[in-house]
Amino acid sequence: MAKMYYNGDANAEYLNGKKVAVIGYGSQGHAHSLNMRDSGVEVVIGLRKGNSWNKAEADGFAVYPVSEAVAQADVVMILLPDEQQTKVYKEEIEPNLTNQALMFAHGFNIHFNQIVPPEESDVLLVAPKGPGHLVRRTYEEGAGVPALFAVYQDVTGEARELALAYARAIGSLRAGGLETTFKEETETDLFGEQAVLCGGLTSLVKAGFETLTEAGYQPELAYFECLHELKLIVDLMYEGGLEGMRYSISDTAQWGDFVSGPRVVDARVKEEMKSILTDIQQGKFAKGWILENQANRPVFNAVNESEKQHQIEIVGKELRKMMPFVQKNKQKKEVAVSANH
Numbered sequence: 001m002a003k004m005y006y007n008g009d010a011n012a013e014y015l016n017g018k019k020v021a022v023i024g025y026g027s028q029g030h031a032h033s034l035n036m037r038d039s040g041v042e043v044v045i046g047l048r049k050g051n052s053w054n055k056a057e058a059d060g061f062a063v064y065p066v067s068e069a070v071a072q073a074d075v076v077m078i079l080l081p082d083e084q085q086t087k088v089y090k091e092e093i094e095p096n097l098t099n100q101a102l103m104f105a106h107g108f109n110i111h112f113n114q115i116v117p118p119e120e121s122d123v124l125l126v127a128p129k130g131p132g133h134l135v136r137r138t139y140e141e142g143a144g145v146p147a148l149f150a151v152y153q154d155v156t157g158e159a160r161e162l163a164l165a166y167a168r169a170i171g172s173l174r175a176g177g178l179e180t181t182f183k184e185e186t187e188t189d190l191f192g193e194q195a196v197l198c199g200g201l202t203s204l205v206k207a208g209f210e211t212l213t214e215a216g217y218q219p220e221l222a223y224f225e226c227l228h229e230l231k232l233i234v235d236l237m238y239e240g241g242l243e244g245m246r247y248s249i250s251d252t253a254q255w256g257d258f259v260s261g262p263r264v265v266d267a268r269v270k271e272e273m274k275s276i277l278t279d280i281q282q283g284k285f286a287k288g289w290i291l292e293n294q295a296n297r298p299v300f301n302a303v304n305e306s307e308k309q310h311q312i313e314i315v316g317k318e319l320r321k322m323m324p325f326v327q328k329n330k331q332k333k334e335v336a337v338s339a340n341h
């Protein structure tokens with residue numbers, strides 16, 4: 001088994017007396033900033049004026065334009081959207097770099113050569129294996145989201161220790177840290193989100209929902225069966241793996257799992273997964289995403305709009321209104337955001 005790193009393997013002193021500039025205050029940015037502050041680290045935020053700026057200020061942070069945040073920091077964590085990083089880096093970060101450590105939560109821009117860091121900077125990565133809002137929520141609950149860490153450039157000889165101290169400060173070493181490379185993190189993260197966690201899953205859920213509704217079953221029932229219950233099943237997998245989940249389901253369901261699961265995700269699906277991985281490894285996916293952004297996202301925006309109109313979304317919105325316990329965390333976030341406007 002690979003070596004896993006936990007709190008005891010990290011030395012928090014590598015962040016002592018250092019100022020961390022977190023650039024961006026979105027999903028990952030707010031979570032890293034709040035968790036680090038609660039762990040005793042000095043954090044400033046770099047942003048442009050707008051919603052995130054207001055939110056970070058309301059959360060009690062000192063907020064600066066990106067260039068000013070970078071200039072005063074010892075460590076710069078770039079938590080901007082991947083597709084925006086190159087431009088902001090060239091215009092506002094690079095001109096203000098002296099010898100700050102440069103950090104990422106995803107290796108995309110370094111691995112695909114969109115950002116070429118200066119030779120004087122340590123360059124490292126701490127990539128939580130979970131959405132930012134859960135990085136914050138689990139930290140507050142005394143737990144954490146596991147993280148990958150990697151060193152791309154080690155000028156000071158302390159980059160690896162800094163990565164571990166950072167991963168500890170955001171709560172990830174409560175769950176486990178795993179050492180990797182920028183290449184491995186980038187390729188596996190892209191593959192996971194496309195084939196399984198996001199792309200594979202949303203397509204599976206929609207196909208199940210459509211199969212039932214097209215056969216004349218009630219959409220509300222199809223929503224409960226194919227989307228709502230998914231969390232309950234996945235929670236069991238999160239707690240106890242496949243076996244833990246199968247312990248709780250009926251033997252009828254488990255038999256159906258064994259005989260029908262491989263009919264849904266068959267050899268052709270796995271071939272397609274391999275092809276997706278090849279596109280990622282060869283840079284084809286990255287090139288397409290960069291071009292899509294250069295063209296102002298025509299496909300992204302069109303698909304995004306049509307997805308919002310899918311019947312599963314319409315019916316789900318209504319059903320969730322009647323389940324305040326499901327909305328709990330979302331409401332908290334919305335209240336917090338609207339309070340800042």
Ligand SMILES: NC(=O)C1=CN([C@@H]2O[C@H](COP(=O)(O)OP(=O)(O)OC[C@H]3O[C@@H](n4cnc5c(N)ncnc54)[C@H](OP(=O)(O)O)[C@@H]3O)[C@@H](O)[C@H]2O)C=CC1
Pocket residue numbers: 023024025026027028029046047048049050051052053066078079080081082084088105106127128129130131132133
């Ligand atoms: N989402 C996740 O859970 C995960 C993300 N990552 C990685 O973390 C990084 C950040 O992603 P994510 O948290 O999703 O990003 P978000 O889209 O949630 O947040 C981006 C933040 O950057 C700010 N921003 C955008 N453009 C600019 C700009 N030009 N100048 C200054 N600030 C700007 C936004 O502020 P504004 O309100 O002004 O737009 C916002 O605060 C990415 O590298 C991603 O791959 C890694 C693991 C999981």
Ligand SMILES: CC[C@](O)(C(C)=O)C(=O)O
Pocket residue numbers: 128129130131132189192193197198
């Ligand atoms: C699964 C999507 C993710 O990779 C993540 C939350 O880890 C992302 O890029 O948002």
Ligand SMILES: [Mg+2]
Pocket residue numbers: 128129130189193
């Ligand atoms: Mg990920």
Ligand SMILES: [Mg+2]
Pocket residue numbers: 106189190193
């Ligand atoms: Mg990702």
